[in-house]
Amino acid sequence: MIIYFLCLVLFCIGLYCILRKRNIIKIIVGIIIAEYAVNLLFILVAYRKNGRSPILSPDTEIINMVDPLPQALVLTSIVIGLAVTSLLVVIAMRIYEKYGTFDITKIRELKG
Amino acid sequence: MSKEHEQGMSVIVKTVTRLTVGMIFLYGVYIVLHGHISPGGGFAGGVIIALSFIHLMLAYGKDVALRKLSKKTASFFESTGALLFLAIGLLGFSGGYFFLNFIPKGEAFRLFSAGTIPLCNIAIGLKVGAGLFAIFVALAMLKLEKGEKK
Amino acid sequence: MLELYILLIFMIIGAIVAIEVKDLLSSVIAVGAVGLGLSIVFLLLKAPDVAITQLVVEILCLIILIQATLKKDLPFSTTGRWFFNTVIAIGFIALFLYIAKDALQLLPEFGNPIMRVARSYLAEGLTKTGAVNLVSSVILDFRAYDTLGEATVLFTAVIGVLTLVRRQGRKKENEVIEKDDE
Structure with a gap:
């Protein structure tokens, strides 16, 4: 139960960064950290005590395997996260090109 | 030739890159092809293939990497991967339903086994590798364009 | 399981460093440390x-972020409604x-997952798909729809990046030319 709580703390750090920081790159960093925490929670739920990885072996029979389903979901989620991060970075670079800053409060002042 | 040598990083980085980049690419292909019998699969292998081209681009500059794999070719491979994956799904209708494993399974623990799964891995590897390389080339070009403007 | 706690605390410290340090490049590299810890x-x-x-x-994420933040300043603004x-x-x-506290109690205990669906995957995976790596058999055979959706999202993201990055559109060029003519 403590380990779920530590995972939640990691998510809250990311959430605080998204809500509080004003630099766009810092906001992207917060999104990445929150995404890591969610992926970690899925794998933690799938873990089985004294389990083995879900890959069969030719000579020995493995009985105590971890849950393969959340691992498959996380595998796709990681690659989607990379694509979304690169999209966010491109938007941030376009904003920097237009306004010359990463600070979102300054961008609001320059509107119009 | 002399202009080529001016771009990119120092001679040490270029020499090490020349020795290692082929092995990185081959490792990516190995990870894709052995996705059904060992850890790995299309996603990880595709990203490793993209990283090998990005390694070339960081060390030798933009022109050398784009001569090996241009942006248009990367877009073509990405679309091919997506369509190939969809086609494998649709071919399942020949036996009944979407994504049916219609090829004989073969013997387990061999490279040629598991029906359509290696083909799907190859399609996803093409798609992920080419797509991520296209994203990186686009980012590098954005930076270049901005430098020209100033 | 002690090393798991140590690594998680290392990741939390890395995340705090990443969001509080003032230099953008240090922040991005701290995120890289968090990600490598997550990999272990x-x-x-x-x-x-x-x-x-x-x-x-x-x-790859680190390379893209470093390329975006290289040689860019971080104007640290303390003005505004800080408090x-x-x-x-x-x-x-x-x-x-407060809401997550209730949700945590409904989760299964660490080390004893609910494997209602996965049990049949583990038992029948080899005979039904022939793949030895059961994660691979889940993403490409039992749940191939998920992977198709993922491919669609990746394709959309690549198209979005290429659209945002391309040079200015045709309409705007014409406008510029007209202005020059006038």
């Missing part, structure tokens, strides 16, 4: 596929934690 945690939790993917994705913003952020996180 996946390996300890017996998920080698996810660990390999996380490792290589982290490297008000902090109170709202902390209040929101406290509300989130």
Whole structure:
């Protein structure tokens, strides 16, 4: 139960960064950290005590395997996260090109 | 030739890159092809293939990497991967339903086994590798364009 | 399981450094440390596929972020409603934690997952698909629809990046030319 709580703390750090920081790159960093925490929670739920990885072996029979389903979901989620991060970075670079800053409060002042 | 040598990083980085980049690419292909019998699969292998081209681009500059794999070719491979994956799904209708494993399974623990799964891995590897390389080339070009403007 | 706690605390410290340090490049590299720690945690939790993917994705993510932040300044603005913003952020996180407390109690105990669906995957995976790597058989055979959706999202993201990056559109060029003519 403590380990779920530590995972939640990691998510809250990311959430605080998204809500509080004003630099766009810092906001992207917060999104990445929150995404890591969610992926970690899925794998933690799938873990089985004294389990083995879900890959069969030719000579020995493995009985105590971890849950393969959340691992498959996380595998796709990681690659989607990379694509979304690169999209966010491109938007941030376009904003920097237009306004010359990463600070979102300054961008609001320059509107119009 | 002399202009080529001016771009990119120092001679040490270029020499090490020349020795290692082929092995990185081959490792990516190995990870894709052995996705059904060992850890790995299309996603990880595709990203490793993209990283090998990005390694070339960081060390030798933009022109050398784009001569090996241009942006248009990367877009073509990405679309091919997506369509190939969809086609494998649709071919399942020949036996009944979407994504049916219609090829004989073969013997387990061999490279040629598991029906359509290696083909799907190859399609996803093409798609992920080419797509991520296209994203990186686009980012590098954005930076270049901005430098020209100033 | 002690190493798991140590790695998680290392990741939390890395995340705090990443969001509080003032230099953008240091911040991005701290995120890289968090991601590599996460990769080792996946390996300890017996998920080698996810660990390999996380490792290589982290490297690519770091390269893209460094390229975006290189030689850019971070104007540190202390003006504005500093106190008000902090109170709202902390209040929101406290509300989130209060709700998450109930949800945590409904989760299965660490080490004993509910494997209602996965049990049949583990039992019939080899005979039904022929793949030895059961994660691979889940993503490409039992749940191939998920992977198709993922491919669609990746394709959309690539198209979005290429659209945002291309040079200015035709309409705007004409406008510029007309202005020049006038």
